[in-house]
Amino acid sequence: MSKKEIIHLYKKVIEDLKFSIEKGDYKKGDLLPSENDLCKSYDTTRVTIRQALSSLANMGYITRRHGKGSIVSEPKTGLGILSVSGVTAGIGGQKLITTILDKPIKKDWPSNFFYHLDENAIKAGCIFFSRLRYINNIPVLYEETHITNIDLPRFSSRSLENRSLFKVLKEHYNIEVKEGEQKIWAILADKTISSLLNIKTTHPVVHMKRCLQTNVKGLNIYSSLYCNTEDHFLQDSF
Amino acid sequence: MSKKEIIHLYKKVIEDLKFSIEKGDYKKGDLLPSENDLCKSYDTTRVTIRQALSSLANMGYITRRHGKGSIVSEPKTGLGILSVSGVTAGIGGQKLITTILDKPIKKDWPSNFFYHLDENAIKAGCIFFSRLRYINNIPVLYEETHITNIDLPRFSSRSLENRSLFKVLKEHYNIEVKEGEQKIWAILADKTISSLLNIKTTHPVVHMKRCLQTNVKGLNIYSSLYCNTEDHFLQDSF
DNA sequence: AAACATTACTTGTATATACAAGATAACTTT
DNA sequence: AAAGTTATCTTGTATATACAAGTAATGTTT
Structure with missing residues (x-):
């Protein structure tokens, strides 16, 4: 019954190093142990270690320098919403509070949904919820999310706050996000958005639509969000 | 004198496949030749082929499916400005015209430059130019660029239009862009921007600041751009 | 016809090894 | 002291191989 998850070595290396960086064992500019040192530590070969390091480089945790080593990158600040990791990971030390405006419910897809849906997705319907995020007690970001309604036991009852x-x-x-795309506009807040974010209707906001594909076939996450960038900004690294 | 550039095999595989995809030999949804087929074609081993394929997957040209193959992704449309490849690559089939407002000149960095500069960069000064980009003859995007002033022979005279x-x-x-970061705001067009993009000052625009690091030590590209997203949008894939 | 098993093909993970090439400090020569 | 050389560290590229695991079509049994 209990499916024994085999943990792949290269994934363990990724997790370990990521954890160490996030914990602060390695700080910005520090060098990670060399590939050969890591080989000894994990009793493996460079190919496996390099697979992990190249993945970390890709995720932005390190940059690699030929002849030098793996250098820990600057930790991301600002609203890291342009990255896959999402807002909660990107905001850093500031006080982030999330409120749920619409609790997750199962329903049909809206007519004229902003993304093309295939037959199976339409049949399945979706889970919808909306959230309003506060930074230092000021509403900054409103987000509507639609997820393909495949079986996610007890999802509705889990706290997303x-x-x-x-x-x-x-x-x-x-479930992990594998890839996605996003589109960005600058618009004026309409009545709904201006009242949610507590701004005037002449106030410009960033409007973003995203489609994220996951490792589960047919399970996509669609979100439409509005951000007041007066005191904050959206940030992305690559 | 003529430095013989050795072309690495995995890079050649990347270039070949990228070219084939862009040319249309492989269309969206098609499968690339299997790893073993590519091994035979290039007389190499899977490790090398996989290095190339994983790079292509990372650049968004393909997605890889365990047990299935390498699937060609949807070609990017829209203003692909959020990706490293830049606007000219991202706009696809539409008519894109670029005009140079300020030709590249060497000068000191502006005081209060939006990014932190180290001593060497300050000493070196910068090359500055600004461009206005039209899509279907409508001005859409204004961009100011600062590049660290290292020796780039004849750069000023090269056409950037x-x-x-x-x-x-x-x-x-x-010179290649290795990594970077960008910050995004929605703002109202000021006098300068509104006249450049031919819009009212109450019109919202996307403002973006980017810092791109290159493979040349100390050579960074800084750009500050403004985009009218009324008829277009900024797009990014990952 | 439906369910199951086999088979062949795909990508994923991993070991072991070799040499090339960039970075840096120690050493040697001038 | 300065310049060049060497040694040794680092990551980059590459070969050769093995088995695991996902996918899909085919064949077999029920």
Whole structure:
């Protein structure tokens, strides 16, 4: 019954190093142990270690320098919403509070949904919820999320307040975002948005539509968000 | 004198496949030749082929499916400005015209420059130019660029109109963008921007600041751009 | 016809090894 | 003291191989 998850070595190396960096064992500019040192530590070969390091470089945790080593990158600040990791991970030390405006409910897709849906997705319907995020008690970001309605036991009852949607999906359902795309506009806040973000209707906001594909076939996450960038900004690294 | 550039096999595989995809030999949804087929074609081993394929997957050209193969991704449309490849590559089939407002000149960095500069960069000064980009004859995007002033022979005289800055840097100086970060705001157009983009001052625009690091130590590209997203949008894939 | 098993093909993970090439400090020569 | 050389560290590229695991079509049994 209990499916023994075999943990791949290169993934363990990734997790370990990521954890050490996030914990602060390695700080910005520090060198990670050399590939050969890591080989000894994990009793493996460079190919495996390099697979892990190249993945970390790709995720932005380190940059690699030929002849020098793996250098820990600057930790991301600002609203890291342009990255896959989501807002909760990106905001850094500031006080982030999330409120749920519409609790997750199963329903049909809206007519004229902003993304093309295939037959199976239409049949399945979706889970919808909306959240409003506060930074230092000021509403900054409003987000509407649609997820393809495949079987996610007890999803509706899980708390999405002050938690990353991505972490919930990963921890409880082993769902990971694999790829995605996003489109960005600058618009004036309409009545709804201006009242939610407590701004005037002449106030410009960033409007973003995202489609994220997961490792589960047919399970996509669509979100439409509005951000007041007066005191903050959206940030991305690559 | 003529430095014989050795072309690495995995890079050749990347270039070949990228070219084939862009040319249309492989279309969206098609499968690339299997790893073993590519091994035979290039007389190499899977490790090398996989290095190339994983790089292509990372660049968004393909997605890989365990047990299935390498699937060609949807070609990017829209203003692909959030990706490293730049605007000229991202706009696809539409008519894109670029005009140079300020030709590249060497000068000191502006006081209160938006990014932190180290001593060497300050000493070196910068090259500055600004461009206005039209899509279907409508001004859409204004961009100011600062590049660290290291020796780039004849750079000022090279045409940046209708050409990607990135392609010029790559072809003539072998300079490639390695990593970077960008920050995004929605703002109202000020007098300068509104007259450049031919819009009212109450019109919202996307404002973006980017810092791109290159493979040349100390050579960074800083750009500050403003985009009218009324008829277009900024797009990014990952 | 439906369910199951086999088979062949795909990508994923991993070991072991070799040499090339960039970075840096120590050493040697001038 | 300065310049050049060497040694040794680092990552980069590459070969050769093995088995695991996902996918899909085929064949077999029920």
